[in-house]
Amino acid sequence: MLFADIDILDENLAVQPHRWVGVRDGRIAFVSEEAPERAVAATFGEVYHGRGKLLMPALYNAHAHSPMTLLRGFAENLPLQRWLEEKCFPFEAKMTAEDCYWGTVLACAEMARYGVVSFSDMYYASEERARAVLEAGMKANMCEGLVAFEEKPYAEYPICAQMEALVADWHGAGDGRIRIDYNIHSEYLSTETVCRDILDIVRGTDLRLHIHLSETEKEVRECRERHGGLSPVEYFDRIGIFDVPVTAAHCVWVDETDLDILQARGVFVANNPASNLKLGSGFAPIPEMLRRGMNVCLGSDGMASNNNHNLFHDMYLQALIYKGATLDPTAVTPQQALAAATRVGARSQGRDDCGVVAEGMRADLCVLDTTGPQWCPAPDPVYNLVYAGDGSDVVLTLCDGQVIYRADGHSAGSEGQWPTIDLERAKAECAARTARIIGEL
């Protein structure tokens, strides 16, 4: 594809007008201020006319539970413990691997529609989820959810052999689009022995860890009671968990000592502002993390605590809520929120050649229609991109150069096409499966 005369969000997260961008073999072949020679242009396929459009890196969702799409709207307005124990756990106990597959297909369609090409996904039925992602032409870091209460080595849990097989069969599948991460669900759902065993497996490999960390005040209080006053961050650090690359979701209830550790260890913090607000969990100290130069990325979390995979919403919240919470209008800049949703998210997934519009990078891109009234006037559109733009402005999403969503001749309210996904089938399957499960409860 050749993008002609299109505004772009460049590697410095600044908007540059009137560029030509060539995409070939899944990568960005060139970015230029000049139109290529006619002979060169002819070697590209489709010419995409860019007037009234903004080309930017696609988005990377650093924390998701994609099959929980089936729980969308099912568990509302409840305190966290009742939400989990009375609603989520009984529903999830009825979910089959095929339910997980269809929940993931629908999640992929939704993410593609909002410019998201890749997600770090923690759940069960990893093979079915990976299959759904490969078929959708998208990317994911899959981890199989670990719950380990018994005092025995990791090798004696069936998940140990399952993870070995997953890594052998799926890690790097689809030209690297699928990666397998190891999971430690959280301090409270795993034993120290199992954490140490998992660390031994991951250390020295190109694998990564995806964990939940200090999401609620209760979690931190109970951890301190169990572990001689240690916070979850201190507990995991003592074990050595942060010696390997870790994406830690939430980090809401962290103190200065915790931040010192997370900063020193280069941990990727996946902030989930919508989920943390909806469940009343609190505000992660994102401004302080950014001041420290820490790796902050963005996640949607599961659909029982967010209701949408529109990561533009989370980006908007990240740029906005800390201004109110800290009474500082400079708390998180739009550029910092954009970086979290794009290149930092990609790096958190071990995808260092993704998340930036620059020559040689993988062509994970989305195009926004900027002809709507909310985009005018905009002397520097980067601010409007975060404060007024939205996932619903996305009219094209490419993953490794392949179109996974497009809405040509876009008009308000009209939906586009998903060339790799049968959306009507996915909606029907998910609706029927959720109805079945609710009927069984």
Ligand SMILES: [Zn+2]
């Ligand atoms: Zn989560």
